Amino acid sequence: MTTVLKSVTIVDPKGAHHNQCVDIHLEEGLIQAVGENLALPQDAQVIELPNAFVSPGWFDTSVVLGEPGYEAAETIANGLHTAASSGFTEIMVQPHTLPVADNAAVIHLLHQKALGQATAIHPIGALTMGSAGQALAELYDMQQAGAIAFGDYKKSMKNANLFKIALQYVQDFKGRVLAYSEDENLRGNGVVNEGSTATRLGLKGIPGLAEELQVARNLFLLEYTGGAIHIPTLSTAKSVALVREAKARGLNVTCSVAVAHLVLTDAVLESFDTRYKLSPPLRTAQDREALWEGLRDNTIDCITTDHHPVAIEGKKVEFDLALDGSIGLESAWGALAAVLPMDLIIEKLTAGRAIFGLPPAVIAPGAAVNLTLFTTAETGTFTADQIRSTSKNAALLGQPTRGKVLGIAREKHLIIN
Known part of the structure; x- marks a missing residue:
């Protein structure tokens, strides 16, 4: 499936597109293109999330x-x-x-x-x-x-x-x-x-x-x-x-x-x-x-x-x-x-x-898809209804939080919360 992450800000201090707001074209487990206002393939699934950041x-x-x-x-x-x-x-x-x-x-x-x-x-x-x-x-x-x-x-x-x-x-x-x-x-x-x-x-x-x-x-x-x-x-x-x-x-x-x-x-x-x-x-x-x-x-x-x-x-x-x-x-x-x-x-x-000797996750054309999407603005607290683990022994329950995780993309997988 062809997917385009629309208007996301890249956070990758060691990468070429750090702090740039771009579109990212994903297809067949690879990053096809990174840039502003990419032409969208007709069959593309467009993911546009407000104030979204993306990192390796x-x-x-x-x-x-x-x-x-x-x-x-x-x-x-x-x-x-x-x-x-x-x-x-x-x-x-x-x-x-x-x-x-x-x-x-x-x-x-x-x-x-x-x-x-x-x-x-x-x-x-x-x-x-x-x-x-x-x-x-x-x-x-x-x-x-x-x-x-x-x-x-x-x-x-x-x-x-x-x-x-x-x-x-x-x-x-x-x-x-x-x-x-x-x-x-x-x-x-x-x-x-x-x-x-x-x-x-x-x-x-x-x-x-x-x-x-x-x-x-x-x-x-x-x-x-x-x-x-x-x-x-x-x-x-x-x-x-x-x-x-x-x-x-x-x-x-x-x-x-x-x-x-x-x-x-x-x-x-x-x-x-x-x-x-x-x-x-x-x-x-x-x-x-x-x-x-x-x-x-x-x-x-x-x-x-x-x-x-x-x-x-x-x-x-x-x-x-x-x-x-x-x-x-x-x-x-x-x-x-x-x-x-x-x-x-x-x-x-x-x-x-x-x-541990693994290849880096790179945000660049030709690289394997390995991305995390998140936001930074929202404030709140960590509550029990956010726990997905079978066990509930969370030391950080009730702690202040900022931002939230929107999802991940890895190879051909795309998970959006």
Whole structure:
């Protein structure tokens, strides 16, 4: 089908048409033309949306879909529908499944389940068998099956020697290791950020040191072995400083920050609402400022929703017993646009492709269609009726929002909300 996106403003800081209001002609999964007042083919489907912006398709580096094994929390089909309606054309799927995605068969299964969907998936293979941290998983076999990177979801590698071996091994096929960083001994039985809020509420604290010490260790190992690591969901000012210093020394390290940590602080814990129980925990306003600065100076490479659906029985319990995690796809754009500049958000929502060795999404004639459509003007709040996920554990419920997602176009798929 021939489609023309009429009078859309391109947001693509690295592209040739940045800030231009143009028409975009799409046909057979390719961009045919970009320009003002394009001649419209007679059979064209014209999409004209007021005040619409278009950017390269958004890319999320951390999404949990549950299936196989945790379908009560989310299914692949509904999760991908949620991602598409939230503006994401591609997502990296965590190996938080049952069985754990630690072999080529599960990677193949995930790809098969996602066939024909508007949003594409890139499975992350588990770094260790069963994500148990005892022995490396079948990394090369998973890479051949389509795994984009390797990591144990929300688990740090206790065994420094095993982590060193992993970094050395994946260099043979240019693999990248995800190094979630939290010292479990320092975390202990903590459930929230260690600080005045935790003390006042009588909740056990997790010191920032638990993250920072592990970040430092992983960076030392990277310096020793070479190779590449990606540190997901930094949350403290000191962690940002450690990565900034490592980049200045030339280490091949990238990192992300979760939307919730850019929007919320541990002040919201006053309600004892388990929606705010996250890993890493919500930190202080000073930490949040450091995360914003890390985005601005490119210490932090990308923003992730860190979307993690949790079944209701995992959240409707006492705070200490609740599971960590929040859904984040649906609320990402509106919440980010309320606190950060548009160009910076788009840059950080599209940077993941380059990090993980994928071709860029380009808005130019001849390029494959990979676009996100959105607005920026409307203000409001994120409400429960906007949730499309099976699970409803949304930390950003009630948060101010700006703008909305209009839809996506990828290859021959077109989704308009």
